[in-house]
Amino acid sequence: MSDSDVIELTAAEAVAAIDGGRLSAAELFEACRARAAADELNCCTWVADRAPSGPPGQAPLRGVPLAVKDLFCTAGVPSQSGSRILEGYRPPYTATAVARLQAAGAPLLAKTNQDEFAMGSSNENSAYGPVLNPWDRARVPGGSSGGSAAAVAAGLAPWALGTDTGGSIRQPAALCGIVGLKPTYGAVSRYGMIAFASSLDQAGPLTRDVSDAALLLSHMIGQDPRDATSLAFPERIAAPRAERLDGVRLGVPRELTGGAGGDSGAEGGAVLGIEPGVLVAFQAALLRAEELGASVSEVSLPHAPHALSAYYVLAPAECSSNLARFDGVRYGARVADAADLLDMYTRTRHDGFGPEVRRRIMLGTYALSAGYYDAYYGRAQRVRTKIVQDFDAAFAGVDFIVTPTSPTVAFGLGEKTGDPWSMYSNDFCTVPMSLAGIPAISIPCGLSGADAGLGPGGAGLPVGLQIAGPVFSENRLLDAAYALEQALGFDGSRARA
Amino acid sequence: MSGEGQDSAMGTGTPAHGGAAGGDAADAVAYEPVIGLEIHIQLATTTKMFCGCALSFGEPPNTRTCPVCLGLPGSLPVANARAVHFGLMIGLALGSQLAPRSIFHRKNYFYPDLPKGYQISQYDEPLCNGGQLREIRIHRVHLEEDAAKLVHVGASGRIHGSDASIVDFNRGGTPLAEIVTEPDVRSAEQAGEWLRLLCTTMRQLGVSDVNMEEGSLRCDANISLRPAGASELGVKTELKNMNSFRFIERGIRAEVARQEAILRGGGQVVQETLHFDPATERITSLRSKEEAHDYRYFPEPDLVPVAISQEMLDAARGALPELPAARAERLEREVGLSADSARRLAFRAELGDYFDAALAAGVDPAPPAQALANWITGDLLARLPDGVDPADSKVAAAALAALVGLVAAKRISVGAARQVLDRLIADGGDPVAVVAQEGLAALDGGGEELAALVAAALAANPEAAENLRGGNAKAIGPIVGFVMRETKGRADGGEVTRLVHEQLGI
Helix, strand or coil, rough: CCCHHHCCCCHHHHHHHCCCCCCCCHHHHHHHHHHCCCCCCCCCCEEECCCCCCCCCCCCCCCCCEEECECCCCEEEECCCCCCHCCCCCCCCCHHHHHHHHHHHEEEEECCCCCEEEEEECCCCCHHHHHCCCCCCCEEECCHHHHHHHHHHHHCCCEEHHHHHCCCCCCHHHCCCCCCEEEECCCCCCCCCCCCCCCCCECCCCCCCHHHHHHHHCCCCCEEECCCCCCCCCCCCCCCCCCCCCCCCCEHHHHHCCCCCCCCCCCCCCHHCCHHHHHHHHHHHHHHHCCCCCEEEEECCCCCCHHHHHHHHHHHHHHHHHHHHHCCCCCCCCCCCCCCCHHHHHHHHHHHHHHHHHEEEEEEEEHHHHCCHHHHHHHHHHHHHHHHHHHHHHCCCCCCCECCCCCCCEEEEECCCCCCHHHHHHCCCCHHHHCCCCCEEEEEEECCHHCCCCCCHHCCCCEEEECCCCCCCHHEEEEEHHHHHHHHHCCCCCCCC | CCCCCCHHHHCCCCCCCCCCCCCCCCCCCCCCEEEEEEEEEEECCCCCCCCCCCCCCCCCCCCCCCCCCCCCCCCCCCCCCCHHHHHHHHHHCCCCCCCEEEEEEEECCCCCCCCEEEEEECCCCCCCCCEEEEEEEEEEEEEECCEEEEECCCCCCCCCCEEEEEEEEECCEEEEEEEEEEEEECCCHHHHHHHHHHHHHHHCCCCCCCCCCCCCCCEEEEEEEECCCCCCCCCCCCEEEEEHHHHHHHHHHHHHHHHHHHHHHCCCCEEEEEECCCCCCCCEEEEEECCCCCCCCCEEECCEEEEECCCHHHHHHHHCCHHHHHHHHHHHHHHCHHHHHHHHHHHCCCHHHHHHHHHHHHCCCCCCHHHHHHHHHHHHHCCCCCCCHHHHHCCCCHHHHHHHHHCCCHHHHHHHHCCCCCCHHCCCCCCHHHHHHCCCCCCCCCCCCCCCCCHHHHHHHHHHHHHHHHCCCCHHHHHHHHHHHCCCCCCCCHHHHHHHHHHCCC
């Protein structure tokens, strides 16, 4: 099999090729390794220099290599979370999710670039430079799992691990034209994930298609005695097979789409900052869903418009505490010539953290301060509770909630770095699901912007469709996404050209 | 948490102006100290509060560590179920309300001995609320993790002037129970005595070694003064981190004296955190109210709430031994000891255990309980090095019981019994055998032998005999001494006196 053929294989196809004797695990690893090592998109912060010793044998994933977001701890391998303060840090242990996948036969191929400590929506907040979008190198891949998304889209890796706190798997998957799944909070152990916001962080797959997402997820889930918030998944994750969506009820929340499920969609969506081309692709996907037998109706998530505000109190509050351990005492960077302890702390943290991380630490510290706690943290928690209740009410009437994953296609490098709120708004549709702890998947549903000459050959840039379901609905969610994926027939091969 | 008292109910949330601040009347006023205690107890679990590392007992630095207790990136805490069990036992022993659901918070501050930049502790939903131990009410009991240990390298060994500070993380993450009292303590002596009772209770529960030298118990005291009889509280200060009963008593005494001098001088006590240096008896300020940390408490998102099941409650109840207060009550009411003896035995669990074992040994003749108690707290303890558990000595509880039984049956004299006890301390063994070997059996009071010895003693001490006849009772000394020398102490002093009086006709 030629290298270019190998690169086009999904992970499941590669497993089949290895089983069929058409490909060896070593050949596959080397093809990916060479491509990752020649990375021109700045996807990777570390690439294995050789294939793992010993054949994967009958381990279910057959040696199909895995790219892993930098913030997963990998024993002896740099794990820097995109931050200067952890430059060169090699942990003594491996994160549970990575260890489970290694044990299942997916060796570590590369560590991928990300926004510093997962704080960002464009991957421009990495201390190791921005990642370029393989569809258009002048554009961002999204974030914070931008390196993982771009690496999978560009064929540097068959699949990758990412983490999602407010959209960090789904949004870059959308902007890079691949599949990204944020599982139910607690489904995958957080042990060994360098934390951003503990109550929101969740690991998940970034893959070429829905089948690969199911396959990777099936080997990640499960309770972990090292993570008190991890949960036993109530069932096996099965390979998705649905071809139809008969009887499936899809709900389009008017608060997140401006009524895009109804007649006045375009205007309402525009008010919320949803690009017309994104709305067109979204509405076309809804039509295909109806053709497959689904019903589409408008639903209400009354508190969803407040989700972003609540998120930008809660996540910074948790991060201000989670990042306190980076103090220069035990590991990571430390300024050399500190006058005293306070000077060492102050300058180590000032020099070690980038501006966005510092901004969020300060926001969170403020929100938790005596006298402000109730007004900010307390109120944001109450909003979070309301949002959970909104979803519960909505799922009484529909099976899934659907929205565009991101209001825009991939935007230009540097386009939003001067305007944090505009950058934060990119997570408008993904943050509510994070706050509710429910699973949500993004699948590519078309291209937008061909009229404006965007994308390779002016063919447009990918648009993501987000489908969210109740807690532990992953199997049903994957089935619905699979059926729609088959019907939509999105072709992402141009990102690998 | 031992902070500025948001949760400690030390009562001065509204800085009180209730003290007699004015100078004129102050001289006439008697001041009453109002003291609340916060006690940190290291729990005797096998592993640390939030990770699987074994607790450390003087191992080489940083050998009892893992990614969790070092606060490495990506590590997560998991609460130690045994520590929760111990917390429940403490709550039950103190008569607390056990919260069906309690949660951990993060207490955020930067210090090199705090690897995560926050301490996991409990804040507004602790494991146990309320309770009482003897006369002191308990405010709350909660669980938390200990900090690591800073070692200052350099000439002074102290933080000022040291060349470097290095951190030993062995202690970091050790489970602690913090017991917070209501401000019911009124004197340094009361604080010391009550803390001893608390320690005994904890040791008897088996939840802690409560060894102050090893730092397994540390105490903070919140101290304020008010005019006697006033109900409003004065401005309090917090005396931090005292780790011996004596230092606690001395520290409280010094702080009470300091505050009283301020108030009598017409001044106002300033709310601040203080350090007592036992070497110099000096009290220095660590930080004022204005410099107080804002710990930015918020619920620990890495842990789930502690939900107490009926099973956990039953297990904690089933593990409770007899506690000192109950034991003192039993020894007094049922065994018939004096209140003082009952307390002395009950509040040192090892003495109570030894006493119970001796009484249960079933020796014949049986020792009277009070006499047995006196022998244990008197002669036996006096012969043992400080703090040694009599059970670890060569004197078996049954042997002491037998010895006291012999004395009570007048089979040996008290003096002879003390000689036997000396032998038992040195070599152990059976007191009956020692009595036989040494020929220490009491001389028969009615026998010829003792009467003859008394006559010989009178003959040898004519002057003393004369003085006795003349009414000087003290003159009997040389006569009794003669008999005791001759009998090697086997004679019963009372019987000798009776015979002297009989033979002299007085």
